[in-house]
Amino acid sequence: MGIFERFLTLxxxxxxVLGVVLGLLLPDLFASIAALEVARVNLVVAVLIWLMIYxxxxxxxxxxxxxxGKKPQGLLLTLVINWLIKPxxxxxxxxxxxxxxxxxxxxxxxxxxYIAGMILLGVAPCTAMVFVWSQLTKGDANYTLVQVxxxxxxxIFAFAPIAAFLLGVSDIQVPWQTLLISVLLYVVLPLVxxxxxxxxxxxxxxxxxxxxxxxxIKPFSVLGLISTVVILFALQAQTIVAKPFDILLIAxxxxxxxYGIFFIAYFxxxxxxxxxxxxxxxxxxxxxxxFELAVAVAISLFGLHSGAALATVVGVLVxxxxxxxxxxxxxxxxxxxxxxxxxxxxx
Numbered sequence: 001m002g003i004f005e006r007f008l009t010l011x012x013x014x015x016x017v018l019g020v021v022l023g024l025l026l027p028d029l030f031a032s033i034a035a036l037e038v039a040r041v042n043l044v045v046a047v048l049i050w051l052m053i054y055x056x057x058x059x060x061x062x063x064x065x066x067x068x069g070k071k072p073q074g075l076l077l078t079l080v081i082n083w084l085i086k087p088x089x090x091x092x093x094x095x096x097x098x099x100x101x102x103x104x105x106x107x108x109x110x111x112x113x114y115i116a117g118m119i120l121l122g123v124a125p126c127t128a129m130v131f132v133w134s135q136l137t138k139g140d141a142n143y144t145l146v147q148v149x150x151x152x153x154x155x156i157f158a159f160a161p162i163a164a165f166l167l168g169v170s171d172i173q174v175p176w177q178t179l180l181i182s183v184l185l186y187v188v189l190p191l192v193x194x195x196x197x198x199x200x201x202x203x204x205x206x207x208x209x210x211x212x213x214x215x216x217i218k219p220f221s222v223l224g225l226i227s228t229v230v231i232l233f234a235l236q237a238q239t240i241v242a243k244p245f246d247i248l249l250i251a252x253x254x255x256x257x258x259y260g261i262f263f264i265a266y267f268x269x270x271x272x273x274x275x276x277x278x279x280x281x282x283x284x285x286x287x288x289x290x291f292e293l294a295v296a297v298a299i300s301l302f303g304l305h306s307g308a309a310l311a312t313v314v315g316v317l318v319x320x321x322x323x324x325x326x327x328x329x330x331x332x333x334x335x336x337x338x339x340x341x342x343x344x345x346x347x
Contacts, residue, residue, distance in 0.1 A: 008136075008222065009324050015229035016321070022230065023237025030234045039177030040296035045231055046185045049128050051224035053186065055217050056131040057194025058201075058210070059141035074269075074278040078147045081265045081286030082125040083158055090122025090257050091115070091166045097253040105249060110307045114250055116167055117298050117311025122257070123163045124297075125151055126288035128186035129323070130281065132225060133288065136327045139281035145191070147285055152183055155290070163297070178296040229320055236313055243310070250314040258322050262287040266330070269337070276337035280330045288323055291316045 023030050036043045094115035098106065106114070127148060134144040156179070201210040233240070240247060265286050269279035294312040302308040 008225075009321070009328070011222070011226050012229050012320060012324055015226045016233050016317075019230040019233025020237045020240055023234035024241065026234075027238070030231070030237075033231065034235050039175060039181050040299070041178055041181050041185065041292055042231075042235075045228055046182075048224045048228040048231070049186055050190050052221050052228070053128060053131045053190045054194060055214060055221045056135045056141055056144075057190045058198050058214060060145055060191065060194055060198070061142055071278075073272050074143060074274050074282045075147055075150060077265060077269055077272065077274070077279075078151060078282045078285050079154065081261060081268075081283075082151060083154065083162070085264065086125065086257075086261050086286060087119065087122040087162050087166060089261065091119050093253045093257050094118040097249075102249055106246070113302055113307030114246075114311045116302065117294070117306075117308035117315075118250070118254065118257075119166045120163060120294040120297050120308065121254070121289045121291070121312055121315040123159055123166070124290035124294040125155065126285055127152060127155075127182060127290045129288055129319070130285045132221070133284040133323055133327055134281035135221070137280035137284070137330045138277055139284075140275075140277040143278050144281040144285075147282060148187065151285060152187070155179070155293075159293070167301075175293070175296040175300060178293055182290070182292050225320075232316055232320075236317060239310065239313065240317070246310065247314050247317070250311050251318050254311075254315055254318050255322055258287055258318070259326070262326050266333075273338055276330075276334050276339065279337055283330070284323070284326070287326065288319055289315055291319065 033044050034042065098111035098114050102111070130148060131144060133139075134141070159179075197213070198210065201213055262283050265283040266279070269283060272279075274282070291312060294315065295309065298306065298308040298312045
């Protein structure tokens, strides 16, 4: 493990601080970066996430993907957590904290908007960053791709009805451009690039070129993650400074939700005796969020400066450090799970 990976949490923490400082010192620069977006998808962040995901995609072996269906338990776990547990537990936690525990700290209208933002996060499971978390836990790249792809297909049909039910509104308009462009940028394009790269490097049937190339680009993946953190925190620097107390209030239930969902999924995965390289990504997919979609819907429904939009932004700020702690936990508890690798045991 290189110096970047060994001290990744430290680098991310430094990136968070640097991002806030730069956002306050150079607001015009980051306003220009924020303006570089299509359908609420920031193109600069998309490029950096692409840089993170690309090394993972090179590991995809399409000849092994057909074997995923022979062991569907990991995929089933992901779908149950994402669509039957996570949205409803998020709504419950939001109501509990902002209608009961924090009732005297924020006004009723703002509290309702914060709950709405949390619900939108809960109904938008991760599409892109999960490839990073999977790679950091040595997850099976082929299985992770299938999990994410099936999840994206279900999200097209399930996001609007579940969000409408939990929000109590009937006119939710899904920003299809945001959803489709995100999938294109975060899944399709890096996948195509990864497959073509793997085919080119494996053309002479020797693995040395592929292994050397993977080792060479690995630091760029980590740098992409840290750069993304810097930009995200810089873009929200004004909000962080202006509403630190509200951000703390929103962060508390979001963190409880994140840790809670992960440990529920992890416990079930252990009882199912899933291999760690399948269990860890399955739990990560159910834990992290598709924040671009949640932010876009919050803005379209409630407005740019609404409490709902703020709550979805806090979800972005909380996710990276929390997910890194869960990656560390998953790696330390690898021995709890069978060590069988999907693409080696031939099922």
